[in-house]
Amino acid sequence: MPRPKKWRKVGFIPEIKFYGPLDCNTEDSIVTMSVEEVESIRLMDLEGLDQNECAQRMMIARSTFQRIYSEAKRKIADSIVNGKKLKIEGGNYTLNICRIICRNCGYEWKEKCEDIKNGIKCPHCGSQNNLICSEDEKNKVCRRCFRHRRGRL
Template sequence: MPNQRRNRKIESPPSVEGFKPYGVRMKNLQKVILLFEEYEAIRLIDYEDLNQEEAAAKMDISRPTFTRVYKKARKAIAQALVEGKAILIEGGTYISENYWVRCGKCSKLGTAPAPIKNCPHCQSSEIKGIHQPK
């Protein structure tokens, strides 16, 4: 019987919801999904320059699990680049200590330890919740 899947700890959400090839309309593109935990693995290894042990500890998962998440993330990004697909960053099995919101007016991301009622950037009340801590 397999172990229960552990939530992967994510520090903060990506600043954008995804990427697309230049010059092609989104409606004409196939999409690749990059899960939040896969984005976090890429961020920790390739952006923060942590090794896999350190990154796994930050995400509160084992090093072998981290390796599988990281490999899947690289595969998705490579597929999008080679095949000219859009990358959407969404979903997954994760937890975060902060509330995440995206502003409907300025499109910027806000994070805070308590619920947010107004955008921290433009003060608009047109915000959409992305994640709330458990």
């Protein structure tokens, strides 16, 4: 049984999910690109980060980032050169996977932020008010955390 894929952290989900030539009417010429492939293009080409920084932002290995980025460039080139439509959908991504620390009992766990709708509780002690999101061992608050930007914690 293969190991399950890790979630890739993305900071952007495009609103427009379909691109292509205006004079193409065939439905069979569609290239499908995943959300994490779009994120790799955004980080590398639009923000101008190097591969290590991009991989850290997406919480994946540099070699995994390189593979995702190469596949994204190949799909964009196929779409432009061969006049195919480009559709963005699917993938194995999350807006955030945060390391949550309970200040009451010190328990740590990882949580997908977009699945949390009615707040979260510590799975160890049940506390709901004394939770922080941390990126590193120094317990600094995660500045890129979707949860803090939306005022969830």
